[in-house]
Amino acid sequence: MTFGQLPYDVAHLLGGIMVLLSFVLLYQRRVSAVIGAFAVQGGVLAAAAAWQAWVQGSPHLYVTALIALVAKAALIPLALRALVRRLDLHRTVETALGIGPSLIAGVAVVALAILVVLPVTARVAIGTREEMALALSVILLGMLMMITRRNAILQVVGLMSMENGLILAAVGAAGMPLVVELSTAALVLLAFVVGGVFVFQIRERFDSVDIGFLEIHRGERR
């Protein structure tokens, strides 16, 4: 599986799309668009998992793909939309760092991911190498998104996006035990539920999901 071969190219392509979608998540201002991008990312992740299942010949990855499709591409985005509708957040447009600096930081993060991963993975299968670099990019971009957003929902989305990156890494590493992937997926859902509960609580308590309001209430603040 080297450059120019189909399995590699497709995996590479799907990973690249995920990174691109992460960039979309990073700069998109509108909440609904962010959720849309996140849903697409989930879908791409499912495709990547399915592709890996086919390439590696490990059927349990289909399960992973299915979970990703159901949870990441459908369930969670739908729930997010419902949440947004209920909390009436359509018009709230959240800007944080500014789009230019965010993108520059994002590019730097991707460069770092590649710089860190590629040199040390010389003994690993080449496809996995690329996959790891892309997955790390997605993870770090998700983290960056959490940093640049002040809105609790978007922070949850960032966290979920990070998890997408994790799954991408997990499916990329051939032969990861199924149970780990299953429970990871289950925990992502659980974490989402917990995050959703919090968003509700925050909204209920502060009439806003802007965590700037939250920080005023830190215990022991002078």
Added chain:
Amino acid sequence: MLTALASLVGLLVLLAAAAVPLGRRRQGGAVVHGACLAAAALLALLAAAALAVGPPEAPLRLPLGPPWSRMVLALDGLSAWFLLLLGLSGAAASLFALGHPPGPARTLPPYPLFLAGMALTLLAADAFTLLFGFELMSLASWALVAAEHQRAESRRAARLYLVFAAFSALCLIPAFGLLAGPTGALEFATLRTLPPEGARGAAVLALALLGAGAKAGLVPLHAWLPLAHPAAPSHVSALMSGVMTKVALYVLARLVLDLCGPAQPSWWGLPLLALGAASALLGALRAALEEDAKALLACSTIENVGLITIGLGLALVFRGADLAALAALALSAALLHALNHGVFKTLLFLAAGAVAHAAGSRALGRLGGLVHAMPVTAACALVGALAAAALPPLSGFAGEWLLLQALIAGWRVADIAFQVAIAATLALAAMAAALAAAAMVRLFGVAFLGRPRTPRGAGAHEVSAPERWAMILPAGLTVLLGLFPAPVLRLAEPAIAALAGPVALAPARGLSLWAGDGATAYLPLVAAALLALAGAALAFAVRRRSPLPAARGPAWDCGFIAPPAHLPFGDPLTQPGPAGIAQPLRRMLGEALLRARERVDMPEPGETRPARHAAGFRDPSLPLLLAPAAWLRERLADQGERLRHLTIRRWLSLSFATLVALLALLAWLEAR
């Protein structure tokens, strides 16, 4: 014998546990203190036996302690010597507590624990046990210092005390760690085989000085001592001042003189000399200025700790210069003075406790004339005060005589830097001794002589019989130790031989103290006998010539008129108070060394308010040491708080930055 000692310590710990339920009963205090008395007396007996017949050879291994370092106990000349002091003072203090009205129940359990901690420290033959006992002793005495925790100054003293105790441990543990090096050995027998050299040795010395010095009250780490020692109940103050500081000095001697090996250079003694001299001077001066009887005694403890440290430092200097006999002389001075000071300081604190109880205050300005109401206490206190003032033939003089002789012999070190340093130390030690005499005269004169200063003080009464005996016994011991220092010192010979070199002998011949071959001698018994003879002959002769008994009349008082009826103790203005007696020294030395200040608030003509004169001093260690430390801590805390006030997003950024930084570091490391 070790088994007996170990079980004694164990019994004291059990007693502490039993004291919790006992404290609720009426006779609980009597039981606990009685048991402590018995235990302390036994400790003294066992220690004396060990000194007389030679300590047991084999160490005792206990199935206690952490798995990697089971506790090892041993007894050698040095520890037995200090154990003797612990037993003697502990017995006196317990006896005093037995007769004293019981304090709050919470003071009962820590007391046996305090004794046990000190005994354990002395018996320890490995670093863990030593520190364990050391900190146990600190923790137990903290509970006693905090006994009157409703008073804010008591709490402050307790806090400072415990913080300094922790500081000691945090210095001593690395000292042992450095000593052991990578081997991690903790047993003294092993540590002796690994003497540190060069910078490592210097670091051990510095840490030992900081750690043990902070506990012993060496300047500049003494700020806690005049606060904490007076805050505890008097019998505990007696032990803290008389014994606990000695335990700290024992640790210092053990570490620096014993465990670091005999091959250390001469200059090791210089820091000890400098700190000792500074402590002696500052302690004595503060004692001469303090206006609280127990604080005064605590400051006098600083002075004596300084003198003992000078002795230890001199021993190091002499040993480094291969002058074993002189090293033995200096070491004997330190050991003898440690014992003597322990006994007479116990006595003085007990007397101060008796006064505080009987006259309702320990502020010198509220006492006076107690020699009439409390004759026994006054007599005992006089013995203690005269010993503390280093007057022959009492015990204080014997130790100081040895110390001065050792200092005078300092010129035999063939290096002018050492000679000048020792000469300067000599001057400071002599000055400290004179200041101590001034402080003791002031203490006794203001508290016991003159006229009462308050109605409560005038209504004082003599204390109970056990309390009286608790003072009479150490007073008698002070006299005995003064008369027979040489036989006592010979008991310390194993310790001297172990620390100063195998050929070193105690500087004692027969009944006299001997400052080396061809040098001078001090014959206390002869001096005492001649003094008594001269006194008796004098009294006889004067009586023959002047047989009339003395008549009594009102004091002349330089012609001041008799006081009006509403001033039952005479005109207070014609009796100098503690601040007045301190005035010359405050002006001569205090202004320079202690930032002493006097302020007169003189009303304008026509105003009716009285003029006021206020005098006070500030110990330089507070503004120079503690205040900057607190300031630094506050600034650091400010910075820490700024970090805490970051927003969640910034915290995420920080995690992110940490990750990125670590990755970058990794990349750099791999690229190298």
Added chain:
Amino acid sequence: MALLGAVLAQLLHLALLLAAAPLVVGGTRWMKARLTGRRGPSPLQPFRDLDKLLRKRPLLAENASWISEWAPHAALAATILAAALVPSFARGMVLAPAADLVLLAGLLAIARVALALAGMDVGTAFGGLGAAREMSFSAFAEPALILCVLVLAILAGTTNLDVIAATMREGQLGLRVSLALALLALAAVAVAENARIPVDNPATHLELTMVHEAMLLESSGRHLALWEYQSALRLTLWLALLAAVFLPFGTAPAGAGPLAWVLGLLAWVAKIGALAAVLAAFESAIAKMRVFRVPEFLGAALLLALMAAALLFVSTGLA
């Protein structure tokens, strides 16, 4: 036989000092009076005063304790013992092995503390004031004294006064700057210890300026006599000490016969007389200083002594 001689010399010495003490005080007073152009009382006047005081019934304040009665005895006993230790006409007296300078300082401290306690016993203004000053001065005098002892000990190898006196007499020490400095320092200490001008004025009863006399204001009768005598004996002792160390000539060596004793006695009388004359002249020439200048005076003595020791470290090649 040697022991007998030593005992005899000791007893003679003690009797000599005891007898000489009032005479020294009286003589000094007489000389001072002469120097200031007065006739002055007879040198024997102190004997008469003491006798008169002894015969009087002592009066104690109502609240005086046993300290007031015991202190003068203790002080004088300590001073007598101290006086017994300082050689006068002969060395090698029976107490010579015990004649340690540090012990001497301790004995003098006994007397000082007893005096201070007696001064505080009644609780009057001047007693306390005098006691405070007396004890404060000693904080400066003591280190100076001990540094002088150090200088002597370096030269003689011991602090035993008898050996020191022998070394000064027989050792080939020559004239040394450090000895001169030590002499000045010791003299200053002696002046302070004996409450002489410029530290204190022994003749005054002007209450605000005094130190020593202030503590005796409540004493009377035999107590006052004891105090006065103690003071006189102390002065004699100090003069004898200076003489023994710095004017060692003429003293009979240990084990010498009565003839040497007589010579020594004559020499001693001459020396003490000369010293007393110097003292009288000195006191006539200068004025008493303010109380808070005294530390400077004694501090100078301390520095002189320290310098003497340092010089000795350098010059004798001990370094």
Added chain:
Amino acid sequence: MPLPWIVVLLPWAGALALAAIAAPRLAARVNIGVAALTFPLALLLLFQPHGVQGWTRVDALNAPFVALAAFIGLTTAVFSAGQLDAERFDALRLRAYHAAFQLFLGAQALALLSDNLGIMWVAIEIATLASVLMVAVHNTPAAIEAAWKFFLLCGVGIALALFGTIVLYLAAQAVGGAGEAGLSWASLHAVAAECDPGLLNLAFVFLLVGYGTKAGLVPLHAWLPDAEAEGPIAISAVLSGLLLNAALMAVLRAKAIVGANPEAVAPGPFLLALGLASVLLAGVSLWRRADARRFFGWSSVGHMGMAAFAFGLGGAAANLAGLLHMAGHSVVKSAIFFGVGLSARIKGSQRLADIGGLIGTHPLLGWGLALAIAAVAGLPPFLLFASEFLLLQETAGRAWWLALPLALGLFLTVAAKVAALQRLCLGDPTPDAAEAPGRAARLSAVVPLWLHLGLALLLGLLMPPALAGLMAEAARIPG
């Protein structure tokens, strides 16, 4: 079923049952019952043969800590039963609370026991999620803030840890450890020397940042003090007592793997740096605390820092110090939370300024709390004294330049704790809240408090030789 799984699944079964019980009294009793059943089983683990069984392993490193955790779980359940009426839960919250408690206990036991690094990750994530909602359960602004921070920071951390795990798996894969073996700690440890050092390094950095966040190492600690200050106090007790240990143990396991490869970058200095930063920052920050629970939360940061420092120093003795420190900290810190919880209830406030004079009015509580704080400050005769002694001694003996900052941090910490001790326990008593806790509530806090003190004393002074041997063996495992 193998014993390790029973120790994990029993609490989880209990959690299922408790999720259905809405009667407070019954739920509390069942909670205690489940914990009481788990404890002897966990004790049995100590006597199990060491080795790997499927996804779990029993070795010297985890058996003592599982037993300890089960003990603390039991005492905390007792404590929780006594304080339940003060929490004023509705039926839903009550069910969630008890279920989360048992879920947490099972999960952290699994985290300790799992040999499979993936399972370990899952277990820690479960424990986090179980506790995070409980932190917010009181629904105050400060609680929500604390919980949100906890959720986000630990969510990110745990994600990074998973990535690190995957990288580790990749490293093992290259030398033939695919499938289950690629995540088994035992086999990873065995083949680590042949693994690609670059991958190991990468994995370690992610695992360190990931699990280090959970262990509260500076600068990843922000969630810890606030999370321990909010929510039911029983949750704080197990959070600081158990979760931190599980996380730090994960770091230690990661360090063991990376350290086994001589070509990899030495992991020790990383731990040393983070540990030292934790000790120093905690020492400084303690001085500005006004809230008792936040104070002790910060103290947890310092203690975890010390343990991390010890592991960073490495070697059998320092590892032993670190392990003992973790154990001692668990025992004592949970005891402190019992005491602080009860005092906060008595005084109606958890501010340091509102609690005072406890030894006068409540001697048993006051002295217990005083001793516990003294113990956590590292004063004898408790276990933490022994571990701090060993750590400081080893540091001074092997790397003296590190002993200075360490001792400085320790000194700041101790001094602050002494001040807090006196603030809480001495002085004039502060006014009590209107509603005094009943006798049962007081006993349910004081008895576990003293029990924990007794245990800390026992371990510090009279550690049974068998356990001591086990600990010494454990200390040799990480290298």
